[in-house]
Amino acid sequence: MGRVTEDDYRFSENAIEWLSGERYCTITVSQRKWVDLINGLAKAKRVKRITVNKDGSVMVRVPTEWIQIIPRG
Secondary structure: OOOOOHHHHOOOOOEEEOOOOOOEEEEEEOOHHHHHHHHHHHHOOOOOEEEEOOOOOEEEEEEHHHOOOOOOO
């Protein structure tokens, strides 16, 4: 693994992970609209940011009951 460059940050990854039966999940986002939403939730003390990365992406833990899939179109 070499030195990290700006080219390494051109891809945006967003992920939600949890184990079946767990009450909390881990969310990692780099897409600006989701980062802004999470930062707003953290400011309101609804979530605690675990990590804020150099590229601006964030990682948080939230209740799994917050996760919904809403098909569009």
